[in-house]
Amino acid sequence: MSQREISARAGLRAERRYLFDMQQEPKQFAERAALIAHVKNISPMLADHMGAEASPIKGGRAAAEAALANIDPIAYGHSRNYLDGAVTRLSSYIRHGILSLNEVRNHALELGDGKAIEKFIQELGWRDFWQRIYAQNPDWLWRDIEEYKTGFCADDYADALPDDIAAGETESAAMNHFIAELKNTGYLHNHARMYLAAYMVHWRRVKWQAGAVFFLEHLLDGDAASNNLSFQWVASTFANKPYFFNLDNLQKFAAMHAPCDYRDNKCFAGTYDDVAMRLFPNMEAL
């Protein structure tokens, strides 16, 4: 038997053992607190990765149906970019197959005509789009699809995520807020994901792959296609230009949710041109 076959068989045995062990675990708990205590007990190695509390997002079909019943795809269209906008928080149910995109789309169609809910349907389309891109190009997940369009090359970016980002102790109070939220809840609003990803890649000049790993470690909806290809879009390795923002933008969309005052977020201050000149000094005007 070749070394490869021996490794494959060992892998299969380990997987069977894991599935067997999981089947022995209790499935019913009198209350959520008992479930949380049990999961903590059987996963001590996760202690460093988890926030102090379990996520408020509940698992299971009943919780998914309740969340689906609450969506407002019409309000979504004009408020979704604001951190207190009418986003659905359905992502973890969709990611884990508890709700299908089709079911969500059909439910939305019962709540408003096509035009009124167009933006919502388009966003569902993004999930499908990333899955299809991944299925057609599985090797795009972890490698730069194109070069960075930032005036820097990949070697100019650090391989590892700096400790202060991992700990949520950066120079920006808003980013620290998003990092703590990500760790404590396993969820971030799309705009917060874009801000934090851009901060990692463009302000701190860290490879998008390091940021993507950090997100996947903590997101309950963590999905390598949506996550990594979105990171590549922010980074500009899968887009014509980098995504970045300034303090005015952050304050407009996030101040109702995170600490966004100038004093604690100076690194984002200035016009878009000012910020671009600081972040991308080797580039022509964007």
Ligand SMILES: Cc1cc2nc3c(=O)[nH]c(=O)nc-3n(C[C@H](O)[C@H](O)[C@H](O)COP(=O)(O)OP(=O)(O)OC[C@H]3O[C@@H](n4cnc5c(N)ncnc54)[C@H](O)[C@@H]3O)c2cc1C
């Ligand atoms: C850097 C970065 C990392 C991301 N990582 C993930 C990830 O790991 N898993 C994941 O499911 N999504 C990811 N997204 C996409 C998006 O941010 C989330 O799907 C969305 O924020 C989930 O919250 P929601 O359910 O309240 O979304 P809503 O805004 O209410 O949207 C409804 C559903 O549409 C889909 N959707 C909406 N926007 C997007 C989008 N831009 N791309 C793909 N699908 C979308 C999701 O399934 C979502 O649940 C990422 C985006 C960025 C910028």
